[in-house]
Amino acid sequence: MSKAWTFGENLNTDEIIPGRFNITIDPLELAKNVFCEIKPEYAKSVNAGDIIVGGQNFGCGSSREHAPIAIKGSQAKCIIAPSFARIFFRNAINIGLPILECPEAAEDINEGDDVEVNLATGEIFNRTNGHSYQARALPDFVLKIADAGGIVNFLKEHDIEELMK
């Protein structure tokens, strides 16, 4: 099962991972302290494939990539929110952490719900209450980056122009 972990509005990058832990860029190290001040139980009991559900403007604040890296390091499958802060959105895509914009799902999903997500189609199904939601499908180039495991890996094998082809 994929458990949902819910968060509030305007969650900033310091709440995702406080600046004092940004002395490393090791995803697994960062993951140990992800959300430590606002939801300390997350890092202890998250399972690979769990899903983060946030509020408006998820990931606002600094341009540091530590925040999405920490979430990716925790093995979460994706983030669902009504909207993301712009730089967080880009950073997440570029490091290969899928993010879905879906206000209905973000509103309706409760902490602990069992949620299934199809990244290619944007379909979200909440097994706990039987509701389904439709996020916008991710653009092709985003899926290409996600499939390669991030833009750095993509560029090892391809030219940047291939992103848009």
Added chain:
Amino acid sequence: MGTLIEEIFSRRAGRPVQAGEILLLDVDYIMSHDNTTPLAIKAFREIGKPIYDKNRIVLHLDHAYPAPNVLAAENHKKIFEFVKEQNLPHLYHQGVCHQVMIEEGYITPGAIIIGADSHSNTYGALGAFGAGLGSTEIGVAWVTGKCWFKVPETIRIELTGKTQHGVYAKDVMIYIAGLMGMDGGTYRSVEFGGEYITSLPMNERIVFPNMSTEIGAKCGLIAADEVTLEYLRAQTPAQGNYEMIRPVNPRYERVVKIDVSTIAPQVACHPDVDNVKPLEEVAGLEVHEVYIGTCTNARYEDIEIVANILKGKQVHPFTRVIVTPASQRIYKKAMQNGLIDILLDAGCTVTGTGCGACIGRHGGILAAGERALTTMNRNFIGRMGSPEAEIYLASPATAAATALTGKITDPRELLGK
């Protein structure tokens, strides 16, 4: 045909583009600083391809410079070694990156600049597209010379009227942050225009795109005009014949109209930049530190406003008043014109240039229970040190008035009239 951002991107793409399209565009300059360059170097090494064009890379040491601890020193060392190894031509340690980018002529109308810093939006003040992004993308742009962008929808903020005496661009922008909220401009290009904007000199204009970041905008833009071209000619090495790109029959998602003559001095209060109040509602709150600095408000004219208010007076004995000029050039001019003497005589501490206390690494860190009033753009909890300290944002004039009394004070009381 389109909004300012559509016009700028259309020229670069070589065809008309519209909001919603995703483009891969050539970038003119790729900016990063001591905080973000090390991660970009890591991405660059992992990609394993050569630099596309060294001339487009501009590096700064400003966030923790001179190094306040060993970790920062290691970062600086890493950057110097990289610059030598790759033989990069543009490395600066002359002040806050955004100010130096403008002073050194990297920012020109219609240019596309990406920076590993969230306030790279600042460049929009000169009609350039400037946007912040993460270090990985900086490393990617070093080897490709390109970056992907989604053409954003535009919110137009139309500013009319004249501000009252003692009210500055910063007050107007703080007011806008309160009105729009922290996510009011998310993914959007925010175009600032109207007779108020066109009447402003460059130093005041810069405040708006700079703080468009605080309302979540992708970029904040002001169309280039004669003021822009004159500023470039007189104050920077950028001496080209730049096109004054303007919106042409634009379709805005939203137009927000504000008459600035109704705005009184404003303060963005702890703990959010959109927790905005007219100054009179918080007047009298005790302040332990006044910090005048950063890419938002530490230009020559800001320091001049502060010096005029402090001249011949003494700052409050229990308030630390710290002035960090945004760049070496500003520092030097302030020194030559006697402003630094005035500040020192009034009891201020004038520090070296750079980001200073803005990110709580050095030069004015706050203790628990303390309150600061600053000319910064951001008041996140813990930004200047202890998470139990409070940060209030205001104009340089309000900062100077507050420095004298040790309490949040309306500058109009001191400016006369």
